[in-house]
């Protein structure tokens with residue numbers, strides 16, 4: 503990919519990232535993501551276009567509101583940067599294609615889910631449920647284009663993702679006596695199944711469990727927090743699924759040989 507194409511895709515990704523920030527901020531508060539225009543959460547100052555340029559406005563204003571000088575969370579430019587890099591990574595791997603467009607869209611949804619779950623311990627139905635439906639539609643539209651699923655494998659994926667994780671959560675609760683996963687995680691796994699097929703689920707769950715345990719245990723050791731502290735599982739499921747999307751075929755081939 504030439505650098506001209508690359509920069510255009512990166513900039514498009516960051517512009518959408520700016521909208522993803524609005525979703526991340528407003529969805530947990532159950533506010534509209536369209537109205538009103540973006541403003542400073544502290545003083546209500548409505549952002550003119552030049553204060554709303556992804557990444558650069560934050561850098562230019564050195565992370566503070568122009569009006570009240572209140573600090574603007576570093577999360578916002580980070581999400582924009584992540585969205586730009588994500589778009590670049592997908593197009594770099596899957597080319598300029600319909601498939602890439604769908605995968606970028608999925609990546610954006612993943613990014614929003616991940617950040618919201620990290621801060622609020624929820625995975626909004628407003629994203630996961632349409633996510634399941636859209637995954638099935640895309641599977642129905644495209645013919646045999648891994649890593650996206652065929653319709654058959656997507657349908658099995660939804661059933662296995664939803665049902666499989668429910669079983670996992672049930673057993674976890676039986677064995678440890680505490681709630682490990684919420685319904686949100688189960689819907690997210692059904693969504694992953696819808697997009698990438700049932701084949702993606704073992705690796706996604708394994709990688710998520712591994713990353714979640716490593717981070718969770720390290721966090722307990724470092725912070726001295728007790729085990730009853732909830733750990734959001736959504737971000738790890740998302741990372742596991744993303745790993746499968748890019749390296750799943752290779753990992754399975756390596757594992758089977």
Ligand SMILES: [Zn+2]
Nearest residue numbers: 542545567570
């Ligand atoms: Zn302000």
